[in-house]
Amino acid sequence: MELYKANILYSRSFDEMVVFNDSCIAVEDGKVEGIYESVPDKFKNVKVNDYSGKTIIPAFSDLHVHAPQYEQRGMGMDLLLEDWLNTYTFPEEAKYKDIDYAKAVYDRFSDDLVKNGTFHAVCFATIHREATEYLVKNLEERGIRSFVGKVNMDTSSPSFLCETISESLTETEAFIEHTACNRFSKPILMPRFTPVCSQRLLEGLGKLGRKYHVGLHTHLVESIWEEETARKLFPSFSCDTEVYEALGLMDNGPVIGAHFIFPSENDIRILKKHGGCAVHCPEATVNVIAGIMRVSYLHERGINLAIGTDVGAAPSVKVYRQIAEAVRLSKIKNFYEGEGSPSISFENAFYMATKGASSVFENTGSFDKGCDFDALVIDDLSDEQRRLTPQQNIERFCYCGDERDICAGFIRGKKNNLQG
Numbered sequence: 001m002e003l004y005k006a007n008i009l010y011s012r013s014f015d016e017m018v019v020f021n022d023s024c025i026a027v028e029d030g031k032v033e034g035i036y037e038s039v040p041d042k043f044k045n046v047k048v049n050d051y052s053g054k055t056i057i058p059a060f061s062d063l064h065v066h067a068p069q070y071e072q073r074g075m076g077m078d079l080l081l082e083d084w085l086n087t088y089t090f091p092e093e094a095k096y097k098d099i100d101y102a103k104a105v106y107d108r109f110s111d112d113l114v115k116n117g118t119f120h121a122v123c124f125a126t127i128h129r130e131a132t133e134y135l136v137k138n139l140e141e142r143g144i145r146s147f148v149g150k151v152n153m154d155t156s157s158p159s160f161l162c163e164t165i166s167e168s169l170t171e172t173e174a175f176i177e178h179t180a181c182n183r184f185s186k187p188i189l190m191p192r193f194t195p196v197c198s199q200r201l202l203e204g205l206g207k208l209g210r211k212y213h214v215g216l217h218t219h220l221v222e223s224i225w226e227e228e229t230a231r232k233l234f235p236s237f238s239c240d241t242e243v244y245e246a247l248g249l250m251d252n253g254p255v256i257g258a259h260f261i262f263p264s265e266n267d268i269r270i271l272k273k274h275g276g277c278a279v280h281c282p283e284a285t286v287n288v289i290a291g292i293m294r295v296s297y298l299h300e301r302g303i304n305l306a307i308g309t310d311v312g313a314a315p316s317v318k319v320y321r322q323i324a325e326a327v328r329l330s331k332i333k334n335f336y337e338g339e340g341s342p343s344i345s346f347e348n349a350f351y352m353a354t355k356g357a358s359s360v361f362e363n364t365g366s367f368d369k370g371c372d373f374d375a376l377v378i379d380d381l382s383d384e385q386r387r388l389t390p391q392q393n394i395e396r397f398c399y400c401g402d403e404r405d406i407c408a409g410f411i412r413g414k415k416n417n418l419q420g
């Protein structure tokens with residue numbers, strides 16, 4: 001049993017954030033036992049870890065991040081998706097054939113993820129199995145709950161980053177077998193997006209999904225170019241999401257669609273039917289896509305929503321910065337599109353970066369009884385003349401803070417040595 005004294009803040013729902021001023025959170029076997037205004041009698045002999053004045057929040061979840069793009073952050077940000085992929089991303093990802101290069105970047109990426117308080121992540125890798133297995137090993141060793149995929153791409157891709165169908169399926173199956181028994185870092189299918197995958201490859205992946213019960217993570221109705229290309233390549237399907245549904249990729253585990261910026265009503269219906277999660281990557285979408293997710297609308301339609309950084313289309317793995325960006329972009333969208341696109345609140349965006357992701361990572365993102373104590377202690381960022389409430393403090397952290405303001409981090413109750 002451990003007790004932590006601090007301000008405690010977390011989301012109960014999309015709209016409701018709860019704050020316990022100067023309270024105690026009790027943690028037993030790595031899980032939240034309860035929150036108390038003061039130390040209850042039953043725990044009076046338990047040592048209190050005193051973080052008075054600071055604020056404890058749930059650790060962040062990044063539901064869409066490209067680990068191999070860590071070295072290309074902040075490059076080619078004046079291009080749009082197709083040109084950015086061809087000029088920067090594909091040549092960079094091709095380097096992951098070299099396991100030493102992969103190890104160096106994946107070590108740095110994994111440490112920075114943890115330093116910035118992301119303890120749950122869905123990571124794109126590259127088509128290379130050996131490098132992808134190293135990334136999984138890294139995340140597993142750090143105890144990061146994660147889904148990682150060996151990327152699949154067999155068509156309309158440069159020759160230096162393209163697989164045959166049989167290569168892609170064999171390597172994916174070997175990757176799943178190698179990683180399926182992990183405790184924290186699990187495999188997921190990651191066809192990059194419909195423009196670079198053939199129907200036969202996706203059918204084969206659907207069979208692997210069924211055989212090993214692994215879910216799907218992909219870029220879904222990401223841009224107008226992507227959607228138009230998909231319609232030409234898959235003319236017998238009415239929309240992007242229907243391709244994955246029809247080919248059997250949406251019944252075998254979590255379904256996570258990155259971006260989901262231009263969905264048709266059919267895309268929305270299908271994603272909802274499968275309990276899928278749409279991932280908003282605010283900064284990345286304006287950097288390389290120039291589209292903004294309809295957050296409020298999708299929430300009203302009952303779609304699970306989460307946040308991703310989408311590094312390297314965004315400049316950092318700081319999920320908290322994406323909370324600020326999500327609010328900012330929703331106001332711009334509302335300004336240009338009016339009441340059909342209402343802006344979102346700080347509470348809404350914070351929810352998406354924490355509890356919203358619990359549709360994928362169960363029992364995370366909140367401090368309700370029984371949740372994993374995956375938590376961050378955030379310093380008091382008040383100015384001398386002006387005290388901040390815990391909620392104002394966390395909002396300021398999201399806009400102005402960085403990893404130096406994370407005083408401590410706990411993964412399933414265990415203090416992590418990359419913080420504090």
Ligand code: GUN
Pocket residue numbers: 066081085089192193219222284288310313
């Ligand atoms: N669509 C297909 N590949 C990518 C990628 O690497 N990044 C982003 N943002 N979109 C993609």
Ligand code: FE
Pocket residue numbers: 064066219258310
């Ligand atoms: Fe992406």
